[in-house]
Amino acid sequence: MLTIAVHLKGAKALPDLRIVNMGFNLELIKKYDHAGPRYTSYPTANLFSDKFDRSTYVHNARASNEHLVPGQISLYFHIPFCDTLCFYCACNKIVTKNRSRAVEYLDYLKKEIRLQGELFDSDREVVQLHFGGGTPTFLSNEQIADLLEYTSYHFYLKQDSRREFSIEIDPRGVDVARLAGLRELGFNRISLGVQDFDPKVQRAVHRIQSPEETLNLIKAARQMGFVSTNVDLIYGLPLQSESTFRETVERVLESEPERLSIFNYAHLPQMFFPQQRIREADLPRPEEKLAILNSTVSILGKAGYKYIGMDHFAKPDDGLALAQKNGTLNRNFQGYSTYADCDLIALGVSAISKVDLCYSQNHKKLEDYYADLDHDRLPIARGTEMSQDDLTRRAVIEKLICYYTVDLNTVCRSAGVDAKEYFGYEWEVLENLQYDGLVKLDHRNHRVDVTPSGRFLLRTICMTFDHYLRRPGAQGTYSKVI
Ligand code: SF4
Known part of the structure; x- marks a missing residue:
């Protein structure tokens, strides 16, 4: 939901440069503070073309049915509406108190579900389903139940x-009874936006949220049988x-959530209008931000959380940590995922799918999304079909992001190329990173x-393999690494 960045240029000597138990090294982070993608896809979404044809x-959807063993399916529903505006928000959302807008939206979403359902074999299992936004709990439980029932007619x-x-739950609009209803509908995981419990910060970003109610929800979720929060x-x-x-972190840890995502606020008011309501003078200085990150990483390490990668932490017995251990971790538009190799069918305005060899994104404007569906057309606006080079580089980047290691010989062998020749340039760059202690290279x-x-600079390491970043000015479109 959020972009991340930190501006270190001009940062003064830092008060605390120790390396804490997770390998957090402030000096290296300072040195490698480059803008770069978060690699929820490769090629990244900003490279999708509007020439992509539906x-x-x-x-690609039909071809995905023809594999010897067709992949499982992951469904994503984007619900763009929010009751109120959080000033830091960079998401694609529609702020409204008019609940009837959801009624119209759900009618269109159903049309899209039907069109998509026709493309996939009916025996392909949906093993993952995620409601994101915006605020999915803008919908009532009855509306969600109806949508799930409709989906079950078109997908298995x-x-x-x-x-x-x-x-995704907005604790400001969900009480324990509502949460129990969601559990009854079959949800077994939740994600809660907290951001910060400090009342001053909450006022400054226009998101007032009671710590007690939020923590009660997390505890109640565990008692109800939600397996991960x-x-x-x-x-x-x-x-x-x-x-x-x-x-805030210590308060959150009292409720022992299974996972935490710690995002870094990117202040880009020219790009994201609501951020103009945030006073620049109130933003913490770069050295304070690093001190915050350093202490957060230290607290989470001491509390026994495992650093999964990028912005994500999990308890060692959580599904994410286990998937990392068992080799089934995957990276997609929701961050990390425990099912590898699913076709991801994303429904709703602006949603991004990954099916077989292509990525595609729906229209970002509601009226365009509705217009296509009025004509019984999939509301796809842009996308890309991956080349063999994209697939090879994506395989390398995914291994690094999910497992912190990659055997280039193995990846290249499946692509029919020689690793030494194919990644000769990248190997030279990696040698510099090895000099700085970010990676260890096995030449043989x-x-x-x-x-x-290097784990806190994964993006920098992955960027070595990103062919598209070699184009002039390419990095200017991304946020900073940490
Ligand atoms: S609830 Fe989420 S999507 Fe909506 S404005 Fe706040 S941060 Fe953005």
Whole structure:
């Protein structure tokens, strides 16, 4: 939901440069503070073309049914509406108190579900389903139930407890009774936006949320049988300091969530209009932001959380940590995922799908999304079909992001190319990163291992393999690494 960035240029000597137990190294982070993608896809979404034809999507969808063992399916529903505006928000959302807008939207979403359902074999199991936004709980439980029922006529929803059905919750509009209703509908995972519990910070970003009610929801979710709760926090918000954010983190940990996502606020008011309501003078200075991140990483390490990668932390027995251990971790538009190799069918305005060899994105404007569906057309606006080079580089980047290691010989062998020749340029760049202690290289097997210090700079390491970043000015479109 959020972009991340930190501006270190001009940062003064930092008060605390120790390497804490997770390998967090402030000096290296300072040195490698480059703008770069978060690699929820490769090629990244900003490279999708509006020349992408929906017939290419249809071709890929049909081809995905023909594999010897067709992949499982992951469904994503984008619900764009929000009751109120959080000033830091960079998401594609529609702020309204008019609930009837959801009624119209759901009618169109159903049309899209039907059109998509016609493309996929009916025996392909939906093992993952996720409601994101915006605010999915803008919908009532009855509306969500109706949507799920409609979906089950067009897709085969897995019934047993191994399915992952998750929903993003806005604790300001969800009480324990509502949460119990969601559990009854079959959701077994939730993600809660918290951001910060400090009342001053909450006022400055226009998101007032009671810590007690939020923590009660997390505890209640566990008692109801939700197997995993994720909490989103943001550092770098106005009026935050190391000590206030530490209090928020410690407070959140009282409820022992299974996962935490710690995002870094990117202040880009020219790009994201609501951010103009945030006073620049209130933003923490770069050295304060790093102190916040440093102490957060330290607290989470001491509390026993495992650093999965990028912005994500999980308890060692959580599905994400286990998937990382078992080799089934995957990276997609929702961050990390425990099912590898699913076709991801994303429904709703602006949603991004990954099906067989292509990525595609729906229209970002509601009227365009509705117009296509009025003509019984898939509302696809842009996308890309991956080349063999994209697939090879994506395989490398995914291995690094999910497992901190990649055997280039193995990846290249499946692509029919020679690793030494194909990644000759990249190997030279990696040698510099090795000099700085970010990676360890095995020359004989062309193996790259990310060191503990390199783990917080995964984006930088992955960028080495990103062919598209070599174009002039390419990095200007991304946020900073940390
Ligand atoms: S609730 Fe989420 S999507 Fe809506 S404005 Fe706030 S941060 Fe943005």
